[in-house]
Amino acid sequence: MNMLALKRVTRHFGGLAAVNEISFEAESGQVTGLIGPNGAGKTTLLNLISGLDQPTSGEIHFLSQPIHKLPPHKINQLGIARTYQNIRLFAEMTVLDNIIVGMHTQGKASLLDAALMLPGYRAEEKRLREQALQLTQRLGLEKFKDTPADALSYGDQRRVEIARALATHPKFLLLDEPAAGMNDAETARLGELILSLAKEGLTVLVIEHDMPFIAQVCDHVVALNFGEVIARGTMDEIKANPLVVAAYLGEEESANA
Amino acid sequence: MFWQQVVNAIWLGAVYSLFALGYTLIFGVLGILNLAHPSLYMWGAFIGLVCVTTLHLPIWLALPVAMLGSGILGILLDRIAFKPLRARHAPHLATLISSIGASIVLVNIAQGIFGAEVSRFPFDIFPVHVFNFGGVSVTLLQLTILGISLVIMVALRWLIMGTRQGQAMRAVAYNTVTAARLGIPVDQIIMQTFFIAGALAGAAGVLLGLAFNSISPFMGGPMNLKGLTVIVLGGLGNIEGAVIGGFILAFSEVMSVAYLSSDLRDAVSFVLLLIILLVRPNGLLGHSSTKRA
Amino acid sequence: MNVFSEFWATYSSVVQFALINMLLGISIYFTLYTGLLSLANAGFMGIGAYVSAVLTIHAGTPLPVSLLAGALSAALIGWLLGLPVLRLREIYLAIATLGFGEIVRITAVNFDKFSGLNLLGGAQGLSGIPKLTTPGALLFVLIILSIFLVQFHKSRAGRALAAIRRDESVAATMGIDVYQYKMLAFVLGAFVAGLAGGFSAHLTRFVGPTDFSFNAAVNILAFAVLGGTLHWSGAMVGAAILTVLPEALRFMKEYRGVVNGVIMVLVIIYLPHGLINPKWFQRVFSKRRAQ
Ligand SMILES: Nc1ncnc2c1ncn2[C@@H]1O[C@H](COP(=O)(O)OP(=O)(O)O)[C@@H](O)[C@H]1O
Ligand SMILES: [Mg+2]
Numbered sequence: 001m002n003m004l005a006l007k008r009v010t011r012h013f014g015g016l017a018a019v020n021e022i023s024f025e026a027e028s029g030q031v032t033g034l035i036g037p038n039g040a041g042k043t044t045l046l047n048l049i050s051g052l053d054q055p056t057s058g059e060i061h062f063l064s065q066p067i068h069k070l071p072p073h074k075i076n077q078l079g080i081a082r083t084y085q086n087i088r089l090f091a092e093m094t095v096l097d098n099i100i101v102g103m104h105t106q107g108k109a110s111l112l113d114a115a116l117m118l119p120g121y122r123a124e125e126k127r128l129r130e131q132a133l134q135l136t137q138r139l140g141l142e143k144f145k146d147t148p149a150d151a152l153s154y155g156d157q158r159r160v161e162i163a164r165a166l167a168t169h170p171k172f173l174l175l176d177e178p179a180a181g182m183n184d185a186e187t188a189r190l191g192e193l194i195l196s197l198a199k200e201g202l203t204v205l206v207i208e209h210d211m212p213f214i215a216q217v218c219d220h221v222v223a224l225n226f227g228e229v230i231a232r233g234t235m236d237e238i239k240a241n242p243l244v245v246a247a248y249l250g251e252e253e254s255a256n257a
Numbered sequence: 258m259f260w261q262q263v264v265n266a267i268w269l270g271a272v273y274s275l276f277a278l279g280y281t282l283i284f285g286v287l288g289i290l291n292l293a294h295p296s297l298y299m300w301g302a303f304i305g306l307v308c309v310t311t312l313h314l315p316i317w318l319a320l321p322v323a324m325l326g327s328g329i330l331g332i333l334l335d336r337i338a339f340k341p342l343r344a345r346h347a348p349h350l351a352t353l354i355s356s357i358g359a360s361i362v363l364v365n366i367a368q369g370i371f372g373a374e375v376s377r378f379p380f381d382i383f384p385v386h387v388f389n390f391g392g393v394s395v396t397l398l399q400l401t402i403l404g405i406s407l408v409i410m411v412a413l414r415w416l417i418m419g420t421r422q423g424q425a426m427r428a429v430a431y432n433t434v435t436a437a438r439l440g441i442p443v444d445q446i447i448m449q450t451f452f453i454a455g456a457l458a459g460a461a462g463v464l465l466g467l468a469f470n471s472i473s474p475f476m477g478g479p480m481n482l483k484g485l486t487v488i489v490l491g492g493l494g495n496i497e498g499a500v501i502g503g504f505i506l507a508f509s510e511v512m513s514v515a516y517l518s519s520d521l522r523d524a525v526s527f528v529l530l531l532i533i534l535l536v537r538p539n540g541l542l543g544h545s546s547t548k549r550a
Numbered sequence: 551m552n553v554f555s556e557f558w559a560t561y562s563s564v565v566q567f568a569l570i571n572m573l574l575g576i577s578i579y580f581t582l583y584t585g586l587l588s589l590a591n592a593g594f595m596g597i598g599a600y601v602s603a604v605l606t607i608h609a610g611t612p613l614p615v616s617l618l619a620g621a622l623s624a625a626l627i628g629w630l631l632g633l634p635v636l637r638l639r640e641i642y643l644a645i646a647t648l649g650f651g652e653i654v655r656i657t658a659v660n661f662d663k664f665s666g667l668n669l670l671g672g673a674q675g676l677s678g679i680p681k682l683t684t685p686g687a688l689l690f691v692l693i694i695l696s697i698f699l700v701q702f703h704k705s706r707a708g709r710a711l712a713a714i715r716r717d718e719s720v721a722a723t724m725g726i727d728v729y730q731y732k733m734l735a736f737v738l739g740a741f742v743a744g745l746a747g748g749f750s751a752h753l754t755r756f757v758g759p760t761d762f763s764f765n766a767a768v769n770i771l772a773f774a775v776l777g778g779t780l781h782w783s784g785a786m787v788g789a790a791i792l793t794v795l796p797e798a799l800r801f802m803k804e805y806r807g808v809v810n811g812v813i814m815v816l817v818i819i820y821l822p823h824g825l826i827n828p829k830w831f832q833r834v835f836s837k838r839r840a841q
Contacts, residue, residue: 050723051722051723052719052722052723071722071727072719072722072723073722073723073724073725073726073727073728075723076722076723076724076725077725081723081724082723084720088717088719088720090712090713090716090717090720091716093712093716097709100709101709101710101712101713101721101724101726102724104706104709104710104713104724104725104726105724105725107706109705109706110707111702111705111707111734113705114701114702114704114705114706114707114708115698115701115702115705117701121705125704164724167724168724168725290641290644290645337815338815338819341819342818342819347818347822349640349641350587350640350641350644351818351822353587353641353644354771354775354814354818355814355815355818355819357768357771357811357814358772358775358810358811358812358813358814358815358818359811359815360811361768361807361808361810361811361814362808362811362812362815363811364807364811365804365805365806365807365808365811366805366808368804368807369803369804369805369808478763478764478765481648481764482648482649482652482764485645485648485649489645520656520659520660520663521656523652523656524652524653524656526649526652527649527650527652527653530645530646530649531634531635531646531649534635534638534642534645534646535634535635535637535638538638538642
């Protein structure tokens with residue numbers, strides 16, 4: 001069964017088609033990789049799925065339900081969470097507080113409950129805190145739990161973003177270049193984390209430039225260039241695809257120029 | 258009756274536009290909503306008044322002196338209230354608050370010097386002459402105000418579109434960093450922009466001060482909302498938009514007084530402002546909001 | 551004791567104005583804490599003042615009832631105003647709320663004429679309101695609100711508002727309904743401003759249509775700018791200082807008003823987080839512990 005289905009999704013910025021008639025599915029329980037040179041439209045696609053941006057045309061279905069017209073908080077409540085390529089943590093808040101913000105929809109206490117310090121409110125706060133602590137442990141962040149997020153290294157900040165996204169209890173996790181700024185050891189551990197999350201039933205869509213990493217974690221890969229799908233399949237099929245090779249070669253040439 | 262209202266709206270609209278041009282220019286070039294702009298307008302009126310009453314200058318000389326004075330005030334305003342914030346890339350809201358603080362200072366200093374009462378130009382400062390065109394009357398003063406406003410607007414357009422200075426201003430508006438890389442003296446351009454905006458406000462102050470013959474430290478207050486309405490109507494930062502917006506506001510005000518109720522005149526600005534913010538937040542001529550990011 | 555009663559005789563009204571302004575400080579704190587620059591609070595204060603005064607005069611309701619009715623009316627109008635304007639971002643919200651005090655003024659001036667009733671006193675304003683405000687009542691409300699604020703920050707709603715202020719798109723992708731929470735902050739602010747208006751009407755015994763203009767809105771903003779919004783007490787401290795300061799600056803005569811403006815500019819440039827910055831306290835605190 002597919003969890004997410006994109007149907008001819010298009011997003012124009014002025015004259016530029018950043019995403020052009022893209023269609024593909026992400027299978028439930030699988031890790032799908034999204035690759036492509038810079039400017040290919042990967043982040044734009046993530047923005048469209050998470051509701052931060054709306055497609056110019058086309059449809060996005062999540063669990064067979066159209067979501068391309070829903071606001072981002074509704075989409076999150078349906079079970080989609082994400083991280084950001086340019087880390088967007090709540091900077092001066094502590095790591096634990098960042099994660100607890102992510103637990104927003106898990107709480108039910110109203111402002112009145114809090115103002116009157118009702119027992120239900122206190123029990124809930126305790127439960128959320130414990131869950132947040134568990135997440136810091138799972139992501140190896142427990143020693144930073146009271147550190148302001150912006151005091152951490154890039155790699156640690158990326159893990160806090162993942163923890164915060166997981167805190168919303170997603171069914172589907174979108175990761176935008178999660179390994180950027182990580183060293184090899186961190187990247188390896190990230191790969192293991194993603195695989196273990198997938199084993200527990202989480203569906204993942206991950207954007208990455210690190211090809212060995214993609215090969216390690218992804219069941220299925222979609223390659224984009226100039227806003228269009230140029231190839232899809234297993235990593236081995238993708239690597240052999242001349243269009244993909246050309247796209248990356250083109251990027252290297254322009255980088256060397 | 259109707260045509261008389263149209264005539265009234267035209268000269269009033271010209272002054273509104275003149276006032277709003279400086280307002281929108283600062284936003285266009287620097288992304289600052291300068292709520293002290295109405296105080297420069299008020300100071301322009303007072304400088305003009307002092308020129309006429311204390312220095313006994315003729316009014317045609319008082320106008321350029323007032324523009325010079327409020328232009329210089331504009332530069333001072335930038336140096337004191339905005340430049341330090343620009344240096345540390347403070348958020349929009351910080352500059353907005355700083356401009357409010359500056360405007361409180363400017364109004365209170367004026368009140369200290371000139372008193373809180375309404376001041377007036379001497380009665381004989383401008384020849385009273387009424388033209389009559391088939392039942393529609395226009396005073397020489399109104400015609401002069403219209404003429405001067407139009408001349409200044411045309412000059413501004415030429416300055417921005419037809420000179421190197423204007424080209425540099427547009428470059429700074431587009432992107433300060435790129436402009437600096439291209440060798441444009443950004444700081445100097447910003448100074449010139451504030452001078453021009455201040456001078457435009459000052460001119461509007463003298464002209465409206467003459468038209469209503471009433472000058473007070475608080476005359477900027479009502480212009481705050483009017484000016485905002487005009488520049489939001491035209492799209493923040495849009496020069497042509499400000500001119501069109503000025504006329505639209507003047508027409509709406511004049512017509513609502515004539516055909517609805519004079520009590521509603523002050524509400525017109527706010528209602529227009531709300532409608533346009535909700536329906537077309539980028540203004541009547543607006544482009545998409547991604548342009549200025 | 552004698553010294554105290556003398557002091558009180560001279561300064562009791564200043565103290566009560568300071569307490570009312572502290573309420574206004576709290577009212578703008580709610581919106582600023584959420585990252586919203588709203589200039590509508592003076593208008594909400596006006597609504598609270600008029601409604602509570604009319605009730606006291608014509609229905610003879612006791613102060614708490616009048617105050618609550620005034621505050622609820624302000625909250626209701628706040629909700630109606632918020633429906634459209636909270637869709638706007640940043641300076642567009644500031645612009646849209648800037649004229650709201652003006653609308654309150656126009657409504658107050660014209661209400662009697664258009665309704666045929668004799669309630670608000672038109673341009674002359676409404677006078678002869680019984681003096682029911684007491685320092686005790688003000689203190690009581692302020693203490694309740696302070697406790698509320700402390701709890702508020704630890705609550706789910708408080709965290710949502712803090713997240714919205716920092717990055718509202720990210721907050722939205724965490725499942726937070728940004729619009730609803732902005733509305734919560736806006737309406738809470740309107741409620742507290744309405745409360746302050748009620749207290750003020752029953753202290754000065756007068757409500758005038760021009761009392762809630764742009765200048766009043768700016769003064770309220772100045773409280774928060776001076777005190778800062780990093781801590782809930784900031785705007786209250788700012789309000790207290792800016793109410794007492796003019797008394798201390800009597801010698802400056804006509805130029806007293808300049809001080810407010812100078813403070814705003816200086817603080818925003820040199821002390822962008824205001825006077826009350828929790829980080830300083832933490833630092834002082836941890837130094838002491840280290841010694
Ligand atoms: N908000 C925007 N406005 C205009 N152009 C944009 C915007 N966002 C992205 N783009 C353009 O869309 C294209 C795709 O960008 P992006 O999705 O960030 O690529 P990727 O993540 O694959 O590197 C780029 O050319 C980029 O400049
Ligand atoms: Mg990207």
